[in-house]
Amino acid sequence: MKGRKVRTPLEEDIVKDLHVGERVLLSGVIYTARDAAHKRMAETLKRGENPPFDLRGQVIYYAGPAPAPPGVPIGSIGPTTSGRMDRYTPMLLEMGLKGMIGKGRRNPEVIAAIRANGAVYFGATGGAAALLAKRVKASRVIAYEDLGPEAIYELLVEDFPLLVVADSEGNDLYEIGPGQWSSSRGERIGEDR
């Protein structure tokens, strides 16, 4: 897949220049965190303590890998549904988090917080977990090991294939993408929380 090469940590001017629908090949260090890790991070932050890694400029991948067989850096690792992390996301964005990788819709508060904090939400192909594992070159658990697949992994990725699905201008591909293909979108009900 072709795409614009982007490195982590994400710099502000690059984030501002990423637009909905753009393909990105991301390289560098990213961090996994899903439900249980988010809950713990939120509790840590509420107590006024430091999160397990400095969030500034970083990218969180909503994912919990399958165990790695011997000799490979990681097992299958596709995105999990991002919406479950919505309740924690605005707080993390305010702490300097710049990017998120996942799948599925975000609520309006998150879209607004992405805009307010100049961040970006990337979509990875849900279900392409073996393919995505091939782009992970190294991994180690850096926090919450007791959570098993829900621990925080530091991943070194190379050309990790992504699509910009919500950008710093508040555009949301999940909202605007289906429009031209739909003959009955008017009946869509409510927001997915």
Next chain:
Amino acid sequence: MKYLDSFEVVKLVEELCIEANIRLPEDVEYGLVKAKEHEQSLYGQAVLDDLLQNVEIARKEKMPLCQDCGMTVVFVDWGQEVLLVGKSLQESVDEGVRRAYLGSYLRRSVVSDPLYDRKNTGDNTPAVVHLRFVEGSEVKITVVPKGMGSENASALAMLSPGEGEEGVIDFVKDVVARKGQNACPPLVVGVGIGGNFESAPILAKRALLRPIGCRNADERYAGLEEKMLRHVNELGLGPGGYGGKVTVLDVLAEFMPTHIAGLPVAVNISCNATRHAGGRLKGREL
């Protein structure tokens, strides 16, 4: 009277768990290939390319298709002439699941307490077992690793009989419209119509076992499946939910008798990795 040693159930469940997680059923792969031919959205085509490559990598390298190796749902049709000797059915199935998930690098995703501790059981047990006693001396086991991303997008409605076909179609469409983009489209949608509050969802899950593209034997329900397929794809959610023509690969419906006052409809959403594997055991002479 015949018998089966519970260890045979353990071994078969172990094999089926591994196969189901690694090999996408042919009908679903074919569905993705057809979707690729039909899809016009560039985002959608890119997603379908990724998925087809993923199927190949998983099969070749024996990696799970999806990191979410599911809660393990096991359908058992047990021939009533067969006596199970040794452990109980639930224990035997769980032992097969344990061996597969621990031995073959499948993700363990089950927590023991849903609300308070949420502590991982460490071996993906317990499995969800649906048992039917059937005639004969054969045991048929189907393993369905079901991810929660698509379970979370599923729903049940207790419609009024007067809402009829239109009510059913509207509900199915609503369920996909609300959460379909989160559930890794292109989806496979299982619809269970009839029964009562607890049987409709099991029927919907059972519908997902039918090969996609294969219609209900009852003409009226086959027609309903076609209508639902058309209506749901008109939502335009597309592969990945980024917009496109193929939101679902198929809608499969099963029905059963219900009460004079009811029209239960369960919609069990399944993802682009709609996985299942089946096998049989023959009872041995006592």
